[in-house]
Amino acid sequence: MAGAAETAGTGGAASRMKILLAVLVAIIIVLAGALAYVATLPRGPTGGPVTYLIGVEIAITNQYATDGPLRRDGAYLAIDQMNAQLLAAGSPIQFQRIHEDSGGSPTGATNSFNALLSAGVKIVVGPLSSGEVNAVMPLANANQVVAISPSSTAPSLAVDDYMFRVAPNDAFQARALAKLLQDQAITKVGVIARDDDYGRGLANLLKSTYEAAPYSGQVTLVMYDPTATTHTTEVGLLSTAINGFGADAQTAVLIIAFEPDGVDILNLARQDTPLSSVRWFGSETLRRTAFFPPTAAPEIGQFVVQRNLTGFFPSAVRNPVVVKFEADYNAAFSRAPSPYAYYSYDAAMLLMLSVLRAGTYDGPAVRAMLPVVGQTYIGASGHKIFDQYGDYAAADYRVWHATFDGTNYAFTEVGTWFYATGNLVWD
Amino acid sequence: MADLLFLYTSIATLFGIYAILALSFNLEYGYAGQPNLGKVFFFSIGAYVAGILVAHGTAALTGYTGDLFTAQAANARLLYAAANPGTILSFFIGALALAGLVGAGFGVLASYPALRLRGDFLAIVLIAVGEVGRVFVRVYTPLAGGNIGIGGVPSPFVFLGDRGARVAFSVLVLLLALGTFLFASRLSNSPLGRLLKSVRDDELASNVFGKRTPWVKAQILAVGSGIAAIAGVLWAFWFQTVAADDFIPQLTFLVVAMVLLGGAGNHRGVLVGAITMTVLDHVTRPSFYAILGFEANLAFDINYLRYILIGLMIILILMFRPGGLLPEKPVRTPALDIARALRRPAPAADTLQAERTQPP
Structure with a gap:
């Protein structure tokens, strides 16, 4: 009898576990399916605004806890200004920002980049450090996502790819x-x-x-x-x-x-x-x-x-563009920009201008257009002429x-x- | 348009890697009572074995003599992998085997301080071991690129294309996590598992009963460290980069949080802890809100909210369920099952009748 009861007890526990497992798997499948459905739903009314996503992968924690938010705000200012200008011009296009904190580490940057890819982002401001850039480079290339780092400066990262850099070597x-x-x-x-x-x-x-x-x-x-x-x-x-x-x-x-x-x-x-x-x-x-x-x-x-x-x-000698950027930044965030905020502003502007000039939200098209836009762009951190590797050619x-x-x-x-x-x- | 492949593969792969790592920690801490807070060191051993094998191996095969740690060299490795997928798959399999052995060897070494130290002191020593290892690799450039690290560690399934490789790798990691879970469960319910618990609960009593507790500690630290190193290999091939600054003590504490959240001494609980933390990390990101169609332009940065929510959840669970979501249970033995059966109320008459009619 004891043997039978043992079997019954063990069998009961096993069957409960199987039911629990089946319920868990079912919940996961339902949630994943629901998410997939939601992800394919059209956004906004037909004929309404065309929204392009712009990723902002700028660390705001760990070693970037102090300066990261100031750099992030540079990109935010550019996006807000561009949206206001497009609206004033009657354009149906708007840019929607998605900010991901990478934490400043290489794998943190990769995780954040993966998150942006899952949202369908094709243009990214960031990441900040050369270590992070080194980590996300294969992802950017494989998925044809154009990224501009506002502050990576390591000479060893100069390769022809989808990763551009606006701060000089x-x-x-x-x-x-x-x-x-x-x-x-x-x-x-x-x-x-x-x-x-x-x-x-x-x-x-x-x-x-x-x-x-x-x-x-x-x-x-x-x-x-x-x-x-x-x-x-x-x-x-x-x-x-x-x-x-x-x-x-x-x-x-x-x-x-x-x-x-x-x-x-x-x-x-x-x-x-x-x-x-x-x-x-x-x-x-x-x-x-x-x-x-x-x-x-x-x-x-x-x-x-x-x-x-x-x-x-590495900054432009003071000129009206710099003065206006500083005034706008102060007005928007009630604080002065940190040095690399000038670069994140320019990185965001260059990406958005390239999308508009290419006329399509497509990685290869934006990548091809970016050096062309850079040749005639003078921003808060000066001119932005790129070399053959997509890096800032030179700076005073x-x-x-x-x-x-x-x-x-x-x-x-x-x-x-x-x-x-x-x-x-x-x- | 959203591309959920990245979300799902990221969740699956990171859950698998964290689950393997957390299971290894659970064997050491949850069962044997050895707080191996140098876990990230053994994890990094696997990652470095993978990175070094790929970087130096491809250089030897191609006759490349330049700097192995530049972006150009990383790109060249990725191109080489695309042209020679069999070689990269061999490197991957070799790295898994080698990392397991090297990790286990370092685990045995780590058991020496465990002979003299217990509890907090052992934990501190093992944290220091992890930091020494990290600093050494970061300073000694020829081995693994120093502070820059090793880039261009290709996916072993590169022949399936980028998307196919992501899916295949995620499935493989989940299978390895399942295998680790089955192995850990079997080990925990074996006589060795019971011995581990006796060492954890009363080492002196175990010694009195003639058990060689130093050898037991060495065994479990070897097993746990070997498993952690295998997780490190998966990490390197998933992120395609190995950088010293990723292997900091916070990674150990993340694994500890998973184990405590799920329930130390319960492998199922550990899996629950790992999936909870991994999913939370993904669904509290601004990108996830964008997938759902929300534009998270709030007065504060929503990234901070993510950290607060995760921290708060851990605090609440530990306050109200200090044993974790699935607390520890007694080790399953035939004797336990019989004891449980005897404690059950007498079966109903029809059940007794059914038992009587069964053949002996």
Whole structure:
């Protein structure tokens, strides 16, 4: 009897499990089918607005938590302005944005790109970093989706594909920095940089450029893990290197960092004797208000001003387009744009103009049209002529340095490095 | 127009990979009580085995001597795969086998700290092991491209075309997840499974009964790590890229959340945890709202809402069902089944009659 009861008990549990499994599978099939049906439903009334989707794959969390939202808003502004202009012109076309936060990681970028593909997106602003671009490139190519990264700058990603880049290659900035260091009579440089595609790329380019003729300078690199939350060891190594250089007027530090890591490094450096006695230079990513009070501590603001933190940013010399962009951005979001917001604005504008000029929402057509549109486009970050790889062909760089007028901190622009001549001209 | 193939294949593949990973963690933690918070390290071993095998293997076969880690080299690998699908399929199968072995080997090594440390201290040591591994690969460029990583890891089903390859790969991952579930269930209900629970519940008592608990720990960490490495191979071939910055401790914590959500010590619960987290991640994305026809232009960024919702759900479930959605059950043994049968109320007369008429 026990054996029969055992069989009955086991059999009952097994049959309950089978029923549960069957119900679960049925629910999944019904939901998937319903979703497929909903996805094929026509949107809007017949003859009504034609809606084109534009993906905005810009990270707003992790290392991009501070600057990411400002860059995203640059793209939003472009889309809103374009929609308003199309509406005013009586066009039936509108662009609908879909923003996906990639989290700044390569697989996060791939997941977000997959999500955009499932929504039927054919044009994408983003992703931001070169690591993310490297990850989504095969997806963009295989599915003929045109993407423009507003801030990827790694030279190793220059290939002919569906991925375009509107920020100039780091090789230009390395040349500009070498010229600036020479101009300021700096012969020994300690570089502290993020150990990622961006930081290592720029640091290596500067080292190879500045140690070669005609500069023949000395460069020491200190790399740090960009995911680390404290940088005591690396700042200690940098201090040792600067001390070894003599910490004199011919010695300087170049910092290549983002906000949280940069703030921590500057905070540690201001308490270090050799590091607080030499001149400081910064990559274009240092030109962010996050390094000034009230976001940063007052001591950090004072430090960057006292050390005359100086750097470049690839931007157009101020012109009416730039002024209008800044005014519109301020009006829309009640804050000033961060440097790369100019690029995300231009990336979105270029994509939408290419769709309109191609007359079709089709990846290959947009890809073919984009370089043509770029040849005559001048936006918030300057002209956008692409090279054979779909990358920003070249750029002039504005020189900025940190200033304090007794009330406000600012990045004051004081000169321009011209890529065509390699000359540095002060305003 | 929406293309749901991407949504469905993404959900299926990520669920499969996370399920395999979570099942491996459940064996170690849910059954053996070894909190392997270095799980992402063993997972990354599989991904790197796949990436290195493909990158260096294709270079050796084609005589390529340039930088293996540029976008040009990645594109060249994808083109090579399209022309030589058999080779890539061989690399994939080889990577699965090799990663399982290498992962298991590192799992045995990881059992050494487990001999002296327990609980929180073991967890901290294994997190550190994972970070050391990640930093080493990220700094030592010749092995796997350093911080840039390895791009252009082609789909093993490249001969089916892009869409066909996605579907085939998703199905394969689901089958492997099913296989892992059956294997883990069988192992858990075996004498070894009961021994694992005894080590978890009272290691001293297990020792007193003559069980070699260090060997048991080594065994389960080898099995769990080998399975995690296989999941890593699938990850590399799905994302077609292997980057050090993807293998951070948060990935381990995501797997831990799946196990706790579903129910530690219950493999079915782990599957429920994995599918819940994966589906939630997909259906709370703005792209999903766009598929449904909603334009999510709200006053706040809806991406933040996604993180809040997922976090809130985990908190609520852990508050009201601390054992998870499907809490742990006793190990199924013949003795348990008999005991349960004896506790049942006496069967009705007609049932007894039916039993009597059955042949012995």
